């Protein structure tokens with residue numbers, strides 16, 4: 001991976017708000033979130049159900065637009081981009097692991113993983129080679145030619161993570177990426193995310209599991225749409241006292 005500018009955040013949220021509905025049905029999913037994630041940083045996002053974690057992730061990945069404030073990925077403000085350029089940033093810079101995996105049913109595991117690279121103009125052969133490398137990293141190289149319906153939930157989840165990691169994405173966003181995995185496989189996946197960050201990427205992961213958060217450098221805690229701990233300029237969450245549990 002080429003060296004990124006270590007002083008520029010890979011992801012920056014400035015006073016981001018997101019409001020759904022209006023009138024009596026108005027919901028403030030995010031209320032003025034400031035957050036920066038730098039190269040090499042692995043951030044865990046925690047908080048009660050409904051506190052805005054998934055909303056934060058979708059805005060960071062350019063899958064939704066804020067009601068107010070700015071989202072910047074590698075210094076580029078997403079709201080200033082047209083659909084084509086936004087799609088290109090999402091493909092090249094952002095790897096997104098969805099809670100429900102979002103694999104294309106008609107494509108094999110390897111084809112699902114290579115799809116974003118082929119859309120980006122990489123040759124089919126190179127894209128397949130990269131896909132096989134990513135599937136190997138996830139411990140499932142033997143499943144490359146299976147279709148999603150022939151895979152267990154945990155296997156599909158690992159394909160989805162391989163798809164998010166392929167192609168040197170600088171920002172990996174993962175919504176409960178270990179949800180369908182047994183604890184040993186979950187730890188192995190977290191080790192891969194940790195290694196990606198140690199190689200210069202940035203990752204933000206929603207998790208409910210404090211044991212998984214110890215792989216992170218920092219825990220951002222959301223409550224009722226606001227960052228209540230671990231945001232910009234705040235010390236690491238007490239959960240992380242002593243770093244990432246010495247697992248690195």
Ligand SMILES: Nc1ncnc2c1ncn2[C@@H]1O[C@H](COP(=O)(O)OP(=O)(O)OP(=O)(O)O)[C@@H](O)[C@H]1O
Nearest residue numbers: 020021027028029048049050051052053054055056
């Ligand atoms: N499309 C939408 N329309 C209306 N309200 C929404 C929408 N998406 C999210 N919300 C509301 O915004 C708030 C934050 O939701 P979000 O899914 O971000 O929370 P979360 O912390 O990820 O929750 P969970 O841990 O249960 O997944 C909730 O009150 C939710 O009901």
